[in-house]
Amino acid sequence: MIRVVLLILVMVLAGCDAPSPEFRGIAPHRVEIGLSRFDVRVSGARAEAIRVNGEWAPRLAATAPGGVAAIERVSRCKVRRLRGDQAMMTADLDCGGAPRPLPPERPKYLDCGSVDLDEGSAEFICDPVY
Numbered sequence: 001m002i003r004v005v006l007l008i009l010v011m012v013l014a015g016c017d018a019p020s021p022e023f024r025g026i027a028p029h030r031v032e033i034g035l036s037r038f039d040v041r042v043s044g045a046r047a048e049a050i051r052v053n054g055e056w057a058p059r060l061a062a063t064a065p066g067g068v069a070a071i072e073r074v075s076r077c078k079v080r081r082l083r084g085d086q087a088m089m090t091a092d093l094d095c096g097g098a099p100r101p102l103p104p105e106r107p108k109y110l111d112c113g114s115v116d117l118d119e120g121s122a123e124f125i126c127d128p129v130y
Helices: 002-015 060-075
Strands: 029-033 036-043 046-051 078-084 090-095 111-119 122-130
Touching: 029 060, 036 060, 046 060, 060 078, 060 090
Parallel strands: none
Antiparallel strands: 029 036, 036 046, 046 090, 078 090, 111 122
């Protein structure tokens, strides 16, 4: 039982600064804006900022300006649209010229169900809900 708890703890802690699948494999640029510290990854006309420092009960309204500034500093482009929460923000960039088309709509959430529960393992099937 203690092994399971330790495994879950390691998995949770390892995911604290993990990028989303779109930005996996891209080296982050660490940027400090005010009291906030962000890891910024840029891929084409999109960027992701992950706040990596601890702050007491921040809201997106308080951290978004710092996230935008960090993304604009690293990408050298203007943020056209920002989505996310106080810890992880994704931006569409405007790097001059004609505006790039917005990416396709992402699902609002995943509808998941467990299948074939065994001793200590489970298989999940998830469908996107738009």
